[in-house]
Amino acid sequence: DGGITQSPKYLFRKEGQNVTLSCEQNLNHDAMYWYRQDPGQGLRLIYYSQIVNDFQKGDIAEGYSVSREKKESFPLTVTSAQKNPTAFYLCASSLRGAGKDTQYFGPGTRLTVL
Amino acid sequence: GEDVEQSLFLSVREGDSSVINCTYTDSSSTYLYWYKQEPGAGLQLLTYIFSNMDMKQDQRLTVLLNKKDKHLSLRIADTQTGDSAIYFCAESSPRSGYSTLTFGKGTMLLVSP
DSSP states (O other): OOOEEEEOSEEEEOTTOOEEEEEEEOSOOSEEEEEEEETTTEEEEEEEEEETTEEEEOTTOTTEEEOOSBTTBOOEEEOTTOSOOOEEEEEEEESSSOTTSOOEEOOOEEEEEO | OOOEEEOSEEEEETTSOEEEEEEEOOTTOOEEEEEEEOTTSOEEEEEEEETTOSEEEETTEEEEEETTTTEEEEEESSOOGGGOEEEEEEEEOGGGTTOSEEEOOOEEEEEEO
16 A cells, blocks of 8 residues: 555644654655645745755755655654744655656644644 | 745535636746645645646546646536635746745635535
8 A cells, every 4th residue: 555654643742842753655756845834824845855865955944854864764853943843744755856746745744832 | 936826715516616726926837736635634636737738627627727827727617515625736846946846825615515
């Protein structure tokens, strides 16, 4: 059963703590992406990776970090430097990262900072 | 600049047609996409159109592209209550070599029985 999984579905953290969101895909896609979604704001790109061991900043990378040590995994760490981390986080992947390649999305993780 | 704009809300009755509009500003965009998001879920690709096309039809969905006006629309025929969701327009971004997408803020479609 191929697809993209994100865990956990809901995550709570205290202010000042780092937290890591998981994203795994078994589609054999080269490219992976992290987006943040706030109500009424659409999706904003945090980081993306077109190949293992390489990644680029998106539009709102400050306060976030990523790694791409394996093709199937692209974890996102929300650090304590992120001033307003409460949001819905979406992971996506595409075959090669070209514009014509469809991006497939995971179910999302809702992060709430208490 | 790269801004994708959509109206925020559309309400229709079941059985009517729905038309969701989108404007984009980047004339270099090559692929334009429509995604659907149901509450609390990820995004599901509905359809896409290449910039050298004017129209694409897929069952109840019709996409129209007016490249001169940078206007994209999604028409849903015979709208059902299950079509209630947020619809996002997105364009491939030349700024990143077309390897990323820029999304609009989404149009919430509410279908009443």
